[in-house]
Amino acid sequence: MNVPRxxxxxxxxxxxxxxxxxxARCEADELKRLEEIKYYxxxxxxxxxxxxxxxMDFVGSVVSGVATLTQTMEDGRTQMVGLLLPSDFVGRPxxxxxxxxVVATTDIVMCCFRKTPFETMMNETPHIAHRLxxxxxxxxxxxxxxxxxxxxxxxxxxxASLLCIIGRRHASLTPDGPSxxxxxxxxxxxxxxxxxxGLTLETVSRQMSALRKDGIIELKxxxxxxxxxxxxxxxxxxxxxxxxxxx
Amino acid sequence: MNVPRxxxxxxxxxxxxxxxxxxARCEADELKRLEEIKYYxxxxxxxxxxxxxxxMDFVGSVVSGVATLTQTMEDGRTQMVGLLLPSDFVGRPxxxxxxxxVVATTDIVMCCFRKTPFETMMNETPHIAHRLxxxxxxxxxxxxxxxxxxxxxxxxxxxASLLCIIGRRHASLTPDGPSxxxxxxxxxxxxxxxxxxGLTLETVSRQMSALRKDGIIELKxxxxxxxxxxxxxxxxxxxxxxxxxxx
DNA sequence: CGGGCAGTTGACGTGCGTCAATTAGCGTGG
DNA sequence: CCACGCTAATTGACGCACGTCAACTGCCCG
Numbered sequence: 001m002n003v004p005r006x007x008x009x010x011x012x013x014x015x016x017x018x019x020x021x022x023x024a025r026c027e028a029d030e031l032k033r034l035e036e037i038k039y040y041x042x043x044x045x046x047x048x049x050x051x052x053x054x055x056m057d058f059v060g061s062v063v064s065g066v067a068t069l070t071q072t073m074e075d076g077r078t079q080m081v082g083l084l085l086p087s088d089f090v091g092r093p094x095x096x097x098x099x100x101x102v103v104a105t106t107d108i109v110m111c112c113f114r115k116t117p118f119e120t121m122m123n124e125t126p127h128i129a130h131r132l133x134x135x136x137x138x139x140x141x142x143x144x145x146x147x148x149x150x151x152x153x154x155x156x157x158x159x160a161s162l163l164c165i166i167g168r169r170h171a172s173l174t175p176d177g178p179s180x181x182x183x184x185x186x187x188x189x190x191x192x193x194x195x196x197x198g199l200t201l202e203t204v205s206r207q208m209s210a211l212r213k214d215g216i217i218e219l220k221x222x223x224x225x226x227x228x229x230x231x232x233x234x235x236x237x238x239x240x241x242x243x244x245x246x247x
Numbered sequence: 248m249n250v251p252r253x254x255x256x257x258x259x260x261x262x263x264x265x266x267x268x269x270x271a272r273c274e275a276d277e278l279k280r281l282e283e284i285k286y287y288x289x290x291x292x293x294x295x296x297x298x299x300x301x302x303m304d305f306v307g308s309v310v311s312g313v314a315t316l317t318q319t320m321e322d323g324r325t326q327m328v329g330l331l332l333p334s335d336f337v338g339r340p341x342x343x344x345x346x347x348x349v350v351a352t353t354d355i356v357m358c359c360f361r362k363t364p365f366e367t368m369m370n371e372t373p374h375i376a377h378r379l380x381x382x383x384x385x386x387x388x389x390x391x392x393x394x395x396x397x398x399x400x401x402x403x404x405x406x407a408s409l410l411c412i413i414g415r416r417h418a419s420l421t422p423d424g425p426s427x428x429x430x431x432x433x434x435x436x437x438x439x440x441x442x443x444x445g446l447t448l449e450t451v452s453r454q455m456s457a458l459r460k461d462g463i464i465e466l467k468x469x470x471x472x473x474x475x476x477x478x479x480x481x482x483x484x485x486x487x488x489x490x491x492x493x494x
Numbered sequence: 495c496g497g498g499c500a501g502t503t504g505a506c507g508t509g510c511g512t513c514a515a516t517t518a519g520c521g522t523g524g
Numbered sequence: 525c526c527a528c529g530c531t532a533a534t535t536g537a538c539g540c541a542c543g544t545c546a547a548c549t550g551c552c553c554g
Contacts, residue, residue, distance in 0.1 A: 071395045073485055079398040081391035092384055099388060126373065133380045136387060137339055141346060143390035144328035148318045150397035151326040151445025155542065190501060198398025200543055205502055222501065222551090238320055402510065437533060447511055452534055469519080469533065 011035065015111070020087035021061040022135065025127040033125075037117045043067075043104040050090070050102040058112045059091030065108025066187040069100045070195060080196040081143070085169055089135055093119050105187055150198045153238060158197040159207045160237035163217065167227060182227040211236070258282065262358070267334035268308040269382065272374040280372075284364045290314075290351040297337070297349040305359045306338030312355025313434040316347045317442060327443040328390070332416055336382055340366050352434055397445045400485060405444040406454045407484035410464065414474060429474040458483070 012018060012031040023034055040063070043049055049067060050056060062084050069082030081100060084090060090102060093115070113121075122128045149161045170184040186193075190208075194201045211217045216233055218226040227233050259265060259278040270281055287310070290296055296314060297303060309331050316329030328347060331337060337349060340362065360368075369375045396408050417431040433440075437455075441448040458464045463480055465473040474480050 069391075071391070073395070073399065075485075077399045079395040081394045094381060094384070100391070123373075123377075126370075126376070129373070129376055129380060130370075133376060133383065134341060136380065136383045137341070140383060140387045140390060143387060143394065144316075144318065144347070146394060147328045147390065147397055148320070148326040150394055152320065152324045201501080202503085202544080203542060205500095206542095209502070238322075448533080449512080449535085450510060452532095453510095456534070 017087040022089050022131050025131045037113050041110050041112050043108050045106050047104050050098045052101045054098050056098040060110045060112035062086050062088050063109040063111050065106045067104050078195050155203050155207050157238045164237050180230050182230050186223045264334040269336050269378050272378045284360050288357050288359050290355050292353050294351050297345045299348045301345050303345040304362050307357045307359035309333050309335050310356040310358050312353045314351050325442050402450050402454050404485045411484050427477050433470045
């Protein structure tokens with residue numbers, strides 16, 4: 001399951017996440033330094049990338065694939081607290097322990113840096129530190145938006161909100177014909193969706209069926225989703241009009 | 248309602264939040280530059296400091312008092328997404344619109360900077376940028392911990408979790424005898440607690456009464472809380488043992 | 495054909511929301 | 525000092541959305 005290194009963007013300049021990841025603002029010479037300390041790691045769907053509580057000796061970016069960030073209580077209740085898509089950053093410079101489980105939900109490739117050299121480089125490279133701050137603030141906004149979903153929305157609204165978010169991020173990665181419709185594959189099982197939404201998998205399943213019956217979505221197979229009218233989905237989600245505005 | 252300026256730490260070196268706020272890492276010369284662009288603003292309990300959607304032309308730190316960060320849906324449902332205590336930072340360098348309402352829940356004093364000069368200074372002062380990154384990462388962790396509370400905990404556990412958090416932060420601001428007990432005043436109404444926890448105010452009230460009957464907490468008046476045995480409260484909160492560990 | 499896992503659907507129970515009445519706390523004015 | 529009004533908080537009765545438990549279906553891979 002190791003992807004041969006030479007296939008994976010030997011030069012950062014050709015990397016698919018070059019302009020969105022933590023390195024987005026770097027100049028050519030800075031990229032060169034990063035190239036010297038980076039290495040790729042691959043994981044299969046289902047593998048745990050990082051265990052909560054373990055020492056974390058690396059940080060990195062998702063290059064391709066999807067991973068989730070989850071917290072678990074002693075009695076087994078779990079809550080997903082983040083969805084990691086390509087260009088998202090994993091790990092926290094300046095802290096050793098990993099606070100959450102990171103699990104690959106599809107096959108995934110990560111661009112990693114050992115923590116200490118990365119921290120050193122961050123201290124000497126404002127472009128990296130600034131980009132990381134910017135990304136962290138975006139994640140904080142996303143987490144807070146999610147708090148509204150978890151705390152105040154109904155099951156139906158929660159499902160619609162999740163579909164909106166996944167669809168929106170999918171669209172931003174594959175810029176195609178916009179218009180009012182949307183098509184994508186769910187990278188999550190019903191159980192993972194439930195963990196994200198603070199629901200049970202049965203409720204997720206029922207609400208997906210309900211949305212299908214109401215014509216808000218269509219399903220081909222279990223995972224392939226078609227949204228004929230994005231506006232209607234957003235209405236169901238209860239999002240105020242500015243949905244997706246990121247200044 | 249204006250606090251006379253000369254009463255409020257003319258020199259940053261004497262500021263009560265000097266070592267915890269965004270300026271914590273600054274050297275003497277950097278503090279001096281900050282002093283030149285800072286100004287104080289005071290707000291009464293109940294006043295809205297920033298309206299969601301408004302242009303934000305300043306950023307700043309809470310010096311004393313408590314404020315809340317809330318999101319509201321069109322139909323009026325609201326969710327609190329942050330609790331701002333002394334030393335917490337408000338505003339986002341690099342973005343113009345304010346995403347949330349910021350409301351003072353007690354009388355409050357803030358140390359403010361106009362956004363543009365602050366951004367300029369941040370770009371030239373790694374100490375500020377690094378501290379801001381560190382604080383933002385802490386807030387992100389707190390938001391994610393809160394997602395677990397909102398998504399998976401029962402009403403009883405939610406109340407206990409909130410009391411733990413407020414008590415813990417209170418203790419960190421007023422270092423007194425530790426041991427297993429704790430005493431503090433709630434800075435929130437029952438309704439504000441409900442908005443934080445994704446509950447109704449009636450459920451909050453009922454669960455507070457239940458915790459009192461079970462001897463987990465004692466109440467003097469409506470707001471003064473005594474926790475005789477912190478361990479028992481944390482058990483009720485369902486926190487895993489590492490509660491409060493911040494590496 | 496069979497075993498296993500993801501997903502769907504149904505029947506039933508319950509935790510919390512909703513609606514409403516009552517009480518407690520506190521400043522204000524006669 | 526008490527009456528008054530206002531708001532915060534408590535408590536009760538009832539209903540519903542979602543959880544729980546369980547049976548069943550479809551699909552993949554051997």
